[in-house]
Amino acid sequence: MIPLPQLIQTHRKKAGLAQAQLAKLAGVGKTVVWDLENGKESVQWDTLQKIFRVLNITVEWRSPLLDRTASLAPALSSAVSSSSSEPPAGGTSVAESRTPI
Secondary structure: OOOHHHHHHHHHHHOOOOHHHHHHHHOOOHHHHHHHHOOOOOOOHHHHHHHHHHHOOOOOOOOHHHHHHHHHHHHHHHHHHHHHOOOOOOOOOHHHOOOOO
């Protein structure tokens, strides 16, 4: 994963923007861009979003916990649906029922 300061600086330079130009387009102070590119760790999320919008950077939230839960969901639902088609204990299914002679 590319570090945030490098990501912002690379995108800014590829866009042909100076730090002051990026700041103006994003509606933030020019020191904000300088701070970000130099590794400042405390930045407000809404400020970062403004810069990302100008640079066309998208953010994808990932959660290993939710990914695991989602991958288990199909297995759980198929286990439930297959168990519901089984006959009750001690009974017979329709295919196995016999008529007396």
